Every structure is written in C-alpha cells, then in structure tokens.
Amino acid sequence: MKTIASCVERIIISSPFLEEGLSRQIINYSALAKDLNKQISEMLKKPVKDGAIMMALRRYHQPITIGNSNRLTKAFKNLGDITVRSNLSDFTFQNSKSLIHNHSRILEKISDNHQIFYAFTRGIFESNIIISTSEKDSILENFKKETQIGFQDKLSAISIYLPKGNSKISGLYYQIFKQLAWENITLYEVVSTTNEFTIVVEDHLVDHAFSIIKRLKD
Template sequence: MRKVSEAVQAIIEANPALQFGLHHRLLNLSQVARFICPLVEARVHKSVQPSAVLMSLSRLQRRWENQQPALQRRFRVDRINVQGGLCALTLPKQLATLRELAELFGRVQQEGGYLTLTEGVSEVTVILEQRHMALIPQVLHVIPRRVYRNLAGLGVKFQERYLETPGLLYQLLQQLALQNINVVEVASTTTEFNIYLDDRDVQLAFDSIYNRFVREVS
C-alpha cells in the first residue's frame, strides 16, 4: 500500500500546472487538498482526510521552492478540420436499431456524406449532416431520445508518438473549458480526435486549439 505522501507527489508530478502553481505559491493548498483527495484515495486504497493531503502538499511545496518547475508537455497538432452543418441523435441501443443504422450508414456513404456512430452500453449516438436528416424517418423506426441541431465538428489530427503520452486529450478539452465552450459529443480513432459543439462556438474553439497546439509550437 502506498503512503499518502507518495500518492500526493505522484499526482502533482503528473500535472505540470499543479507543479508550476506549487513552485510559485499560486495555489490555495487547502482547496487543492480537497480537490485531489479522491485521487489520493484511489491510489492508497483507503479513506484519507484532506488534512493529511494538505500536510503532504505543504512539505512538497517547501521542498520544491528552490527547484526549477517542470515545463508542461508540449504537444503538436498536425491538422485541424472543421465540418459544419451537423446534427446528433441519441437512440436506445437495440438490435433492430443497430441494423437500421447500418442501412443508414450505407445510404449516407453512397451520397458521399458524413456520418459518425458512437456506441455505448445502452445508447447509440449518430452524427450526420443536416441534409441527410430526411433519411431518418425513412430508415429508423425508433424515436430519438435527444436531437441536437446546428452542430459543427472539430477534427484534430496528431502524431502516433503521442499515443503513450498522457495528457493530450485533456489539454485539448482544457482549452475549450477555459473558453466556456460546451462539448456536445466526442469521438476518436488512433490519431484523430473529433469534438462536436455548437456551430456558434466553432471559430473560438478552432482559434484556441490552433494558438495552443500549432502556432505556439511552430
């Protein structure tokens, strides 16, 4: 079983932003202790009091005062694509619905359209272009649980060398959270991450990701 102090240090060392804040005394340690307490408990497999986490943070801060803070990992995005005019439908996951979605996928592909499927345990979300919404009542016999209109997709392409490095997807979504942009849906492949959001936010989202992951590291 790991010690609380070891767990706290591992969590802080994995987060350059927290390292920077601790080094420069920018953080309210009591708030940080309460925030990371569940993470510490997950590592030590026992209940932990925030006061114990606070004590470890204080010791860590004193130890790091005269050390150079770690630099935040620098990721580079190769390409950012924008796909506008999208809609998203969430459907109950049923065998008949999955068969109908396979037919819908084929018909959209025949027309050279855009369609993404995300399958969960009890639901399926399909994202397609507004121009193909007329196919929905023709193919599907189930009423969608939720329909989102006026969406845009932001597709981010990155290199395979980042696959084993923690933090890339977190940093991408962090840029949108800092701009108060709501993410409606996400989907991914090995080296692509697609973020779906209201089309009114797409320009700000594009600029935020571009400035952080393309321009800054060029």
C-alpha cells in the same frame, strides 16, 4: 503514510483547474493554503498550519517526466490538418436488434456523397449518430421505429489529424481537454479513431474552440 505534501498532491491532481492555475502562477499560495486547510486537516485527522500547506504548494511539480513532456511538445508541433464541419445534428437512440440494420441503410445512402459528415458510436445501452443536418429527414424516416432518446442540432465538429504514435504519449488528450475546459468550452460529443480526434461543440463555440486547438501547434 499520509503527509501534507501527499495530501496537497492528491488534491491538485484531482483538480485540473487548480493544477493549471498553479502552473500559470496565477493563484495566491497563501489564500489557497487557507482554503485547503480544513480539507487537509480532515485527511490527516489533525490540525495543520497554513504555512506548511503553502510550502507544499510551492514545492509541487506536475508529475510529467521530461521525456514525456518533450514527446507532448513534439506531438503538438506535428499536429496535422484541423478541419471544421458545420450544420450537424446529433441523434441518440436506444439500442435494439434492428438498429444496426437501419445504420447500414444510411451508410448505403450516403456512401457516394463525401460531403456528408457521418459518425456512429454504439454504447452498451444506446447509440449515437452525428450527421449533416441535410440528412435529418432521412434519419428520422429510417429510424422511425426506434426509440429516440435525444436530439441536438446547430452543432459543429472540429477534427484533428494526430501524429503517428500518439497512442503511446500519455497526457495528449488530457492537455487538449484541459485547454478547452480552461476556456469554458463545453464538449457535446467526442469521437476518435487511431489517428483522428474529433470534438463536437455547439455552433456558437466553434470559433473559440478552433482558435484554442490551433494554438496548441504554436
């Protein structure tokens, strides 16, 4: 059975900015209750009072158990090195039978140069390559027979070494994404392995993004 409280919870959970604002106590409950009145009335198919919505807002608590909250806090305290790499370019190609072969040729070329950043992601219909811009001509030459869908340069990557067991902690990535979104940081790409997490942003955002992620450890 739907109630005002359940409707409020559903709206807040689906609105990360709203949830963050409430947790920081920077949102006026009365004004928010008025703003949500029409939506909640439609959900319940009957008129509701602003006061009842305001009470539900005050009683709302984020659905994170104390145990998981402690695990999140410990995980952020134990974040490893944060590495920044600049001068990156992003290429997107349509998948084909020859794409992996071209990919292997690039890997062979750069295998002995540990200064080059390289990340390859294959999706269902397209594949993405993020690489140091110094290798731009090499990519264009080796993939010249492929269908290029997109390109972006002037990118930087921020890589975070995550503590072991991070995959068992619910909400870890969500907290990182939420902090970045709250500060209006647009993510161009996201790449992850078991214990490493990398975000790619445009150059003009990298300093701000780095400071936000570093703050998570404090």
